Amino acid sequence: xxxxxxxxxxxxxxxxxxxxxxxxxxxxxxxxxxxxxxxxxxxxxxxxxxxxxxxxxxxxxxxxxxxxxxxxxxxxxxxxxxxxxxxxxxxxxxxxxxxxxxxxxxxxxxxxxxxxxxxxxxxxxxxxxxxxxxxxxxxxxxxxxxxxxxxxxxxxxxxxxxxxxxxxxxxxxxxxxxxxxxxxxxxxxxxxxxxxxxxxxxxxxxxxxxxxxxxxxxxxxxxxxxxxxxxxxxxxxxxxxxxxxxxxxxxxxxxxxxxxxxxxxxxxxxxxxxxxxxxxxxxxxxxxxxxxxxxxxxxxxxxxxxxxxxxxxxxxxxxxxxxxxxxxxxxxxxxxxxxxxxxxxxxxxxxxxxxxxxxxxxxxxxxxxxxxxxxxxxxxxxxxxxxxxxxxxxxxxxxxxxxxxxxxxxxxxxxxxxxxxxxxxxxxxxxxxxxxxxxxxxxxxxxxxxxxxxxxxxxx
Amino acid sequence: xxxxxxxxxxxxxxxxxxxxxxxxxxxxxxxxxxxxxxxxxxxxxxxxxxxxxxxxxxxxxxxxxxxxxxxxxxxxxxxxxxxxxxxxxxxxxxxxxxxxxxxxxxxxxxxxxxxxxxxxxxxxxxxxxxxxxxx
Numbered sequence: 001x002x003x004x005x006x007x008x009x010x011x012x013x014x015x016x017x018x019x020x021x022x023x024x025x026x027x028x029x030x031x032x033x034x035x036x037x038x039x040x041x042x043x044x045x046x047x048x049x050x051x052x053x054x055x056x057x058x059x060x061x062x063x064x065x066x067x068x069x070x071x072x073x074x075x076x077x078x079x080x081x082x083x084x085x086x087x088x089x090x091x092x093x094x095x096x097x098x099x100x101x102x103x104x105x106x107x108x109x110x111x112x113x114x115x116x117x118x119x120x121x122x123x124x125x126x127x128x129x130x131x132x133x134x135x136x137x138x139x140x141x142x143x144x145x146x147x148x149x150x151x152x153x154x155x156x157x158x159x160x161x162x163x164x165x166x167x168x169x170x171x172x173x174x175x176x177x178x179x180x181x182x183x184x185x186x187x188x189x190x191x192x193x194x195x196x197x198x199x200x201x202x203x204x205x206x207x208x209x210x211x212x213x214x215x216x217x218x219x220x221x222x223x224x225x226x227x228x229x230x231x232x233x234x235x236x237x238x239x240x241x242x243x244x245x246x247x248x249x250x251x252x253x254x255x256x257x258x259x260x261x262x263x264x265x266x267x268x269x270x271x272x273x274x275x276x277x278x279x280x281x282x283x284x285x286x287x288x289x290x291x292x293x294x295x296x297x298x299x300x301x302x303x304x305x306x307x308x309x310x311x312x313x314x315x316x317x318x319x320x321x322x323x324x325x326x327x328x329x330x331x332x333x334x335x336x337x338x339x340x341x342x343x344x345x346x347x348x349x350x351x352x353x354x355x356x357x358x359x360x361x362x363x364x365x366x367x368x369x370x371x372x373x374x375x376x377x378x379x380x381x382x383x384x385x386x387x388x389x390x391x392x393x394x395x396x397x398x399x400x401x402x403x404x405x406x407x408x409x410x411x412x413x414x415x416x417x418x419x420x421x422x423x424x425x426x427x428x429x430x431x432x433x434x435x436x437x438x439x440x441x442x443x444x445x446x447x448x449x450x451x452x453x454x455x456x457x458x459x460x
Numbered sequence: 461x462x463x464x465x466x467x468x469x470x471x472x473x474x475x476x477x478x479x480x481x482x483x484x485x486x487x488x489x490x491x492x493x494x495x496x497x498x499x500x501x502x503x504x505x506x507x508x509x510x511x512x513x514x515x516x517x518x519x520x521x522x523x524x525x526x527x528x529x530x531x532x533x534x535x536x537x538x539x540x541x542x543x544x545x546x547x548x549x550x551x552x553x554x555x556x557x558x559x560x561x562x563x564x565x566x567x568x569x570x571x572x573x574x575x576x577x578x579x580x581x582x583x584x585x586x587x588x589x590x591x592x593x594x595x
Contacts, residue, residue: 076572076576079576079583083479086587153477203526206527224530
């Protein structure tokens with residue numbers, strides 16, 4: 001039932017709700033934040049103020065005169081209050097988590113190192129990442145791109161808001177992993193989602209999809225079947241794209257983190273597609289293929305450091321397309337066609353990622369020359385910010401450091417423990433403690449070597 | 461994200477798009493001319509109406525630079541049926557091509573109602589997704 005009083009109540013309730021949502025952005029805290037996070041807070045604050053002004057204006061327009069002369073229009077206008085409420089409802093999820101992700105609770109050196117690498121690529125020169133926390137443990141369930149899109153859409157319907165900065169992206173991580181280095185390599189996948197959106201890869205994939213779909217001459221597909229099929233295929237390809245993007249950005253450390261996070265060494269990797277993601281086994285296979293078969297592959301260097309993760313990667317490469325299937329099909333016909341199109345398009349993400357990073361990966365050669373020294377330093381508890389190789393001082397890149405340190409953690413932690421007279425190699429608690437130290441040394445080295453270290457840390 | 465989350469996000473995004481188009485149509489309903497930006501936005505929305513009503517996707521394959529989401533196609537399909545496809549296409553056509561202010565005003569009002577219904581159904585679907593996430 002429409003009424004002026006009801007609309008006024010709804011408007012004031014929304015006004016109050018927005019006030020409480022933006023509060024963490026407005027309150028001066030004693031924590032420090034990176035520049036992108038501050039920029040994000042500033043934008044949200046301004047968007048909140050613009051929305052509140054808009055709501056106040058709208059409430060004045062929803063008066064008795066409008067209700068009497070055009071009740072239908074009154075109702076349509078009042079509906080906007082619900083749209084705005086739900087939009088702020090969704091934004092709410094990201095704001096306090098962003099406030100929690102201050103520099104003491106964020107993997108700032110890792111994000112700075114990955115940002116520095118990304119900024120060296122054409123089209124990403126000004127990219128910045130604000131970090132948000134979440135209580136969801138699975139990195140792959142977050143959708144930080146969504147907050148950008150939502151903020152942009154809200155700003156289109158309220159008057160006078162700021163423009164969301166083009167190169168400001170959001171990455172989210174579980175709050176429990178705030179200072180981890182190795183697992184947070186998974187953030188490179190989130191950066192891939194930003195790239196996918198920024199480069200309009202979805203539109204670029206539509207043309208080959210249509211060609212393949214036409215060739216299959218699918219009979220009796222409705223428009224809804226067709227768009228669902230397209231949505232499934234492009235969604236799956238986006239995930240593969242982000243994995244490959246992450247490998248080119250961070251190296252095999254991404255695959256190590258992927259295996260560790262999903263405990264994939266426990267049994268055969270999952271082989272069933274869901275509506276939103278390809279199976280973990282297939283994703284790992286595509287990662288392994290890239291690591292083995294690019295023009296300058298990581299694989300030979302990884303083979304020098306064999307472990308149960310590299311063994312798993314070797315095994316997944318041999319998995320056949322026919323081993324992967326769809327589970328819980330709503331409409332088997334659509335999913336079946338989507339799988340067929342997907343497998344025919346599986347080279348597309350690799351091509352798109354290569355367009356960004358180029359054919360050769362300069363980090364591979366640097367890694368093969370420097371990883372031994374980085375691991376030696378770590379085995380003595382030395383932060384490997386500057387290496388002496390031969391008689392030359394070398395500053396390793398962030399990618400070399402990250403991958404060498406992860407390999408050390410996987411292969412050579414015992415060397416460090418053996419040097420400590422009081423530590424038992426079989427003591428799991430001791431291993432966990434010293435693994436954490438290795439991560440801290442790696443974080444310190446990443447901070448030291450990242451271009452303009454301190455400046456970048458606060459302004460990237 | 462899970463499918464329910466993603467689907468909910470797409471419905472909310474659709475509601476916001478519909479609201480944004482309604483906001484741009486209001487001045488036209490009050491006699492203002494159709495701005496070029498609104499024209500291109502309406503062309504995109506007309507494509508959505510066609511996706512939602514025409515029997516076969518084949519007619520769209522060549523033209524579609526971007527393919528709408530499942531959520532957009534189903535919502536536009538439902539609402540277009542309710543309003544009548546031909547009546548809607550005429551309203552779009554009049555708004556985009558007519559030189560007569562009175563006709564444009566009327567079409568703008570019809571389309572505001574149409575996008576209001578799209579917004580309303582998208583919000584219903586969004587809340588259904590919210591409920592599905594509750595335990």
